[in-house]
Structures are given as structure tokens and as C-alpha cells.
Amino acid sequence: MIRFKILGPLELEAPGGEVLRRGPKVARLLGLLLVRANQTVGVDTLMDELWDGDPPTTALKTVRTHVYHLRGALERTCGADTARRVLLTQGSGYRMDLVPEELDLFAFQQLVGQAQVLWAEHRHDEVVDRAEQALALWRGPLLSDLRPGRVLAGHVARLTETYTRARELRVDASLRLGLHREVLPELRDLVSVYPLHEGFHAQLIDALSRSGRRGEALSAFRAARDTLHDQLGLEPSEELRRLQHAILTGAGGASAASPGSGN
Numbered sequence: 510m511i512r513f514k515i516l517g518p519l520e521l522e523a524p525g526g527e528v529l530r531r532g533p534k535v536a537r538l539l540g541l542l543l544v545r546a547n548q549t550v551g552v553d554t555l556m557d558e559l560w561d562g563d564p565p566t567t568a569l570k571t572v573r574t575h576v577y578h579l580r581g582a583l584e585r586t587c588g589a590d591t592a593r594r595v596l597l598t599q600g601s602g603y604r605m606d607l608v609p610e611e612l613d614l615f616a617f618q619q620l621v622g623q624a625q626v627l628w629a630e631h632r633h634d635e636v637v638d639r640a641e642q643a644l645a646l647w648r649g650p651l652l653s654d655l656r657p658g659r660v661l662a663g664h665v666a667r668l669t670e671t672y673t674r675a676r677e678l679r680v681d682a683s684l685r686l687g688l689h690r691e692v693l694p695e696l697r698d699l700v701s702v703y704p705l706h707e708g709f710h711a712q713l714i715d716a717l718s719r720s721g722r723r724g725e726a727l728s729a730f731r732a733a734r735d736t737l738h739d740q741l742g743l744e745p746s747e748e749l750r751r752l753q754h755a756i757l758t759g760a761g762g763a764s765a766a767s768p769g770s771g772n
Contacts, residue, residue, distance in 0.1 A: 515544065515613065519654055529586045531582050538558070542603060552569060559572070561659055621643050651672075707745070707749060
């Protein structure tokens with residue numbers, strides 16, 4: 510059994526324990542084929558990735574050479590039969606043909622999808638379980654050891670959004686379960702990483718308030734207000750103002766925001 514891992518540095522687990530050795534352009538080519546696993550990636554797209562829209566006249570030949578070297582690396586790492594099975598030439602493009610167990614991205618996407626379905630069914634304890642399983646697969650930023658071109662960078666950004674979505678689901682479901690104190694560290698981290706996301710600010714303020722830390726909740730509101738004003742010239746949303754008013758009047762916090770709320 511082989512297993513490609515892209516949720517962090519690019520790695521290949523193979524029976525022999527060999528390291529997949531590849532140059533930077535071959536690695537970028539492999540990275541793009543893996544984020545598009547089980548889809549044919551055209552040569553034009555590969556050239557766009559490797560040369561950012563300005564390919565040399567030798568680009569087609571060079572792409573074929575990179576694929577040749579990638580095949581050789583796969584053969585040395587996991588055997589000729591496996592290399593022929595997983596790296597296919599299809600028409601004017603190439604395809605990594607993998608079963609679900611051979612790529613960590615497949616498991617991650619499946620778990621996030623399950624968490625979203627469970628959220629809609631109000632099965633919050635199971636949402637937390639699936640989201641935690643999905644997040645446990647991440648070993649760092651996606652393909653963190655590569656310098657992506659513009660095509661691969663777009664896929665990295667999209668999948669990083671899915672990672673953030675999984676964090677949202679875990680926090681939202683935990684708040685629904687009354688785990689306000691338990692999610693405070695993650696909410697503080699999310700507010701730090703996404704300072705313009707009003708939904709995260711609202712959840713942090715609400716969680717602090719419901720944990721009996723009204724002073725800190727008001728400080729969190731002021732921090733959100735100042736950030737939005739300084740960076741965007743905006744006033745806090747109605748939801749944030751409503752939370753502030755509830756704290757000041759002793760009316761308690763508002764219900765946790767639903768997944769995807771905020772900017």
C-alpha cells in the first residue's frame with residue numbers, strides 16, 4: 510500500500526520506506542496532479558503552473574521530461590507496477606489515479622463532508638468527532654515544502670478554506686454543546702489568524718460572556734471594533750453590537766453563530 514500525503518509537506522509512504530526524490534519543478538508537477546487526483550490535467554495547465562503563463566518554446570518537451578523523471582522516481586520508490594498504475598498519460602494530459610486510501614486529501618474531504626451533513630441534522634457531538642478527525646490529518650500548511658505557481662496556489666487557497674471550514678464546524682458544534690470554555694483557545698487563535706472574520710469575533714465574545722468573563726468579552730468587542738475600523742473603515746456588525754448590548758445589560762450572550770457566518 511502506498512499513501513501520498515499533501516496536508517503538510519509532500520510525502521509518499523511506500524512499503525520499502527524509500528524517500529521520493531524529486532526536483533522543484535517535478536515536485537510542483539506532482540503537487541498539482543495530486544490536488545487534482547483522478548482528474549486529467551492538461552499539458553497547457555501544467556505549463557501554466559511551471560512557468561506562470563510565460564512558457565518557453567521548449568515547454569512541452571520539458572513537461573514530458575519532468576513526467577519521465579517523475580515516473581522514474583515513482584518506480585524507484587514504490588515499484589514499476591505501482592508507478593504505471595497511478596501515473597497515467599491520457600490524451601494531451603496526465604492523471605494520478607488513486608484509490609481513497611492512497612491520498613490523505615480524500616479522507617479529509619470525506620470527513621468534512623460528513624461533518625457538514627451532521628451539522629444540518631443537529632448531531633453536534635458527531636460533528637465535533639468528524640471535524641477533529643479531519644483536522645488531525647493536517648501536518649501543517651498544504652504542500653508547505655513547495656513553492657507553488659499560480660495554478661497550484663489557487664488550489665492551495667481553496668483547500669485551506671476547507672480546512673478553516675472544518676475548524677468552524679468544530680467550534681460551532683462545541684458551542685452548541687455548551688463547551689464555551691473549552692473552545693476559547695481555538696477561538697483566540699482563529700481571531701488572530703482571521704482578524705476580519707466577524708463571525709469568529711462574535712463567537713469569542715459570546716463564549717467569554719457565557720464563561721462568566723464579561724470584562725474580557727467587552728475587551729474582545731473593543732478589539733474587534735478597532736480592527737474593523739482601522740483596517741476596513743467599518744463599524745461592527747449588528748450581531749457584534751447586539752452581543753455588546755447583551756453583556757452590558759446583563760441579558761446574557763447570544764446564540765452561537767452558525768457555520769460560515771461573518772466575513
